[in-house]
Amino acid sequence: MNPDEYYTLSVPAGVFSTGGGEQNAELVVGFLASEFISERSGFLGFLDYIYNTPVLRIVFAPLIAVIEFIYCISVYLAMR
Numbered sequence: 001m002n003p004d005e006y007y008t009l010s011v012p013a014g015v016f017s018t019g020g021g022e023q024n025a026e027l028v029v030g031f032l033a034s035e036f037i038s039e040r041s042g043f044l045g046f047l048d049y050i051y052n053t054p055v056l057r058i059v060f061a062p063l064i065a066v067i068e069f070i071y072c073i074s075v076y077l078a079m080r
Contacts, residue, residue: 003037004033006031006032008028008031009029010027010028011026011027051064
């Protein structure tokens with residue numbers, strides 16, 4: 001997907017129906033891809049790159065586990 005392009009998702013009328021036999025109206029949703037695609041920079045970008053590359057994910061598994069553990073602790077403490 002190109003983050004600068006505008007995409008449209010459309011579901012034609014009558015594709016879905018309820019248990020009572022009612023059918024859906026046409027549904028059209030438009031969105032800019034950049035609303036859903038974000039590339040982080042710096043250390044968080046590096047972590048995204050490691051996490052999304054299978055070989056590096058295996059090599060750096062202990063680092064990822066430690067970071068996830070610290071993250072879980074910080075979320076727990078923040079929610080108290």
